[in-house]
């Protein structure tokens with residue numbers, strides 16, 4: 053796995069950080085971290101797709117993001133020495149593999165190597181970029197635009213080459229990801245079906261024409 057996150061580090065520094073990490077495998081449905089639990093490790097996703105889920109004010113749960121190879125989570129635990137709790141639950145949607153660094157190991161690396169600080173900055177910059185984009189989208193974009201953008205991201209997350217990409221999500225899950233209701237998201241999807249951009253199946257949305265969706 054090539055880690056875009058570690059690209060700024062030289063080979064020796066990259067090796068040092070990767071050697072300090074432990075590799076763990078997970079089965080589909082495994083909960084990797086639980087919202088509200090003490091937050092004490094950083095995880096780099098090496099394989100598989102994972103869901104980021106949060107509890108909602110009405111006592112339900114919603115999937116707010118999906119992660120795949122090259123993504124990471126748990127960086128908030130590295131920020132300061134203060135006790136923190138997990139801001140979300142992370143669940144494996146399929147067999148997955150992560151490299152895990154405990155907060156204590158990371159503190160140790162930071163004390164000895166500047167590369168760990170560079171990594172932490174890269175982690176934070178990545179998350180701030182992503183959350184800023186989401187905030188802009190939530191404030192200014194229409195539901196149609198949000199559905200199109202999320203479908204484009206999902207096609208990239210699940211697709212290997214050109215051609216149809218099967219995204220194994222229900223319309224309900226897509227509605228959670230875009231922050232819309234299922235009926236309103238269904239209307240947007242039906243319009244995309246008429247355009248020949250997607251096909252709908254049970255528990256799956258197939259992106260036929262990725263080029264139609266935003267880059």
Ligand SMILES: Nc1ncnc2c1ncn2[C@@H]1O[C@@H]2COP(=O)(O)O[C@H]2[C@H]1O
Nearest residue numbers: 091104117125126127128129138139140
């Ligand atoms: N909207 C989001 N998108 C992607 N990852 C998130 C999002 N919100 C929280 N996370 C990750 O989920 C992790 C849960 O544990 P942490 O709070 O330690 O760190 C959190 C972030 O890394």
